[in-house]
Amino acid sequence: MARAGRAAQGQARRAARRLRYTPPTMTVQLEPSPAPAQAPVSRPRIFSGIQPSGIVHLGNDLGAIRNYVMLQYEYEAIYCIVDYHALTSTHDAEALRRRTREMAASLLALGLDPDRCTLFVQSHRPEHTELMWLLATVTPVSWLERTPTYKEKKQNQPDDVNHGLLTYPVLQAADIAIYKATKVPVGKDQAAHLELSREIVRAFNNRYGETFPEAEAVYTTAPVVLGTDGVKKMSKSVGNTIEILASPEEIRRQVMSMVTDTKRILRSDPGRPEVCNVCQMHRFFGDDWEEIQDGERSARTGCVDTKKLLAQRVIDHYAPARERYAELMAHPAEVDGVLEAGADRLRPLAQATMDEVRARMGLR
Numbered sequence: 464m465a466r467a468g469r470a471a472q473g474q475a476r477r478a479a480r481r482l483r484y485t486p487p488t489m490t491v492q493l494e495p496s497p498a499p500a501q502a503p504v505s506r507p508r509i510f511s512g513i514q515p516s517g518i519v520h521l522g523n524d525l526g527a528i529r530n531y532v533m534l535q536y537e538y539e540a541i542y543c544i545v546d547y548h549a550l551t552s553t554h555d556a557e558a559l560r561r562r563t564r565e566m567a568a569s570l571l572a573l574g575l576d577p578d579r580c581t582l583f584v585q586s587h588r589p590e591h592t593e594l595m596w597l598l599a600t601v602t603p604v605s606w607l608e609r610t611p612t613y614k615e616k617k618q619n620q621p622d623d624v625n626h627g628l629l630t631y632p633v634l635q636a637a638d639i640a641i642y643k644a645t646k647v648p649v650g651k652d653q654a655a656h657l658e659l660s661r662e663i664v665r666a667f668n669n670r671y672g673e674t675f676p677e678a679e680a681v682y683t684t685a686p687v688v689l690g691t692d693g694v695k696k697m698s699k700s701v702g703n704t705i706e707i708l709a710s711p712e713e714i715r716r717q718v719m720s721m722v723t724d725t726k727r728i729l730r731s732d733p734g735r736p737e738v739c740n741v742c743q744m745h746r747f748f749g750d751d752w753e754e755i756q757d758g759e760r761s762a763r764t765g766c767v768d769t770k771k772l773l774a775q776r777v778i779d780h781y782a783p784a785r786e787r788y789a790e791l792m793a794h795p796a797e798v799d800g801v802l803e804a805g806a807d808r809l810r811p812l813a814q815a816t817m818d819e820v821r822a823r824m825g826l827r
């Protein structure tokens with residue numbers, strides 16, 4: 464009886480368990496399961512720096528800034544006003560402060576959008592100089608001494624051959640490496656510097672393990688832009704610039720001072736547009752540059768006509784930017800706010816790289 468009772472209890476428990484188990488009811492017919500969710504696609508990071516020179520010249524825009532603007536839509540773009548670099552030739556504190564803001568306003572006026580890119584001032588992220596020191600310890604002095612710009616600067620400012628002039632490329636390497644940027648929009652005049660940056664990070668990676676990518680240059684279609692003298696690279700320190708945000712009168716004066724084909728003496732002489740700097744610049748300011756070149760070649764047009772046309776086109780092209788620039792300069796707090804927000808946004812990135820580098824080098 465007792466055995467029969469235990470058996471009955473066991474049956475009851477099993478029945479109860481069966482009752483508790485309610486098979487799930489399929490209320491919705493499921494579609495085939497979707498592909499696994501993907502992480503948001505992160506955009507490759509680019510970095511570029513520009514000196515706070517106070518003026519933006521045609522070389523800057525054709526060689527680099529046009530690309531800054533275009534690439535901000537495609538990349539995670541970081542643009543830096545490199546005031547530490549400027550200290551190698553500028554020692555006027557007030558001028559440096561003013562020019563830094565002017566450069567920021569110029570870049571914003573030319574199309575940088577703080578919602579699409581990060582614009583900041585180099586000295587607001589002091590990690591740049593810390594990394595520079597660490598990279599300096601893997602950089603042979605001979606690499607720096609052979610840099611063409613160092614040789615040039617030594618000639619241009621013989622009374623001020625400071626250590627910063629020599630170390631300049633190491634700071635450039637640090638600027639790029641600290642954000643692990645993989646691309647660098649620069650003018651073709653910077654090709655040697657960028658190669659040196661790649662060599663420096665390669666030397667670091669070889670010694671301490673793969674840490675930094677070797678960033679590649681991104682060039683515009685423009686060659687190294689020649690100055691108004693038609694011989695040297697357009698450059699502030701040479702004084703052969705066309706200042707694109709200057710007044711129309713100033714732009715006209717600068718363009719009209721341009722040296723054209725030196726062998727074309729008379730108006731009736733056929734010109735050589737392939738060596739004429741003015742004809743070459745027309746390529747960037749209209750679709751009719753071949754016609755313009757043809758006019759020069761056949762002496763249908765004179766150099767003065769071609770220069771007047773170029774001056775007008777440069778003035779017209781930059782008129783909206785000139786207006787925006789004036790507005791921004793009338794609201795300096797807004798410009799400064801963009802720069803501060805930019806430096807703040809970059810803090811975690813810069814600090815993470817420094818943590819990694821210090822650990823690799825045995826500093827922590």
Ligand code: AQP
Nearest residue numbers: 513514522523526527649650653687688697698699700
């Ligand atoms: N002439 C140029 N042709 C093409 N690209 C140029 N860039 C400068 N000049 C030319 C590009 O502009 C960006 C900013 O460079 P930077 O800050 O080195 O330029 P900068 O100081 O305005 O150059 P300068 O005038 O030559 O300065 P100084 O006289 O002080 O040395 C870079 O991407 C550069 O390639």
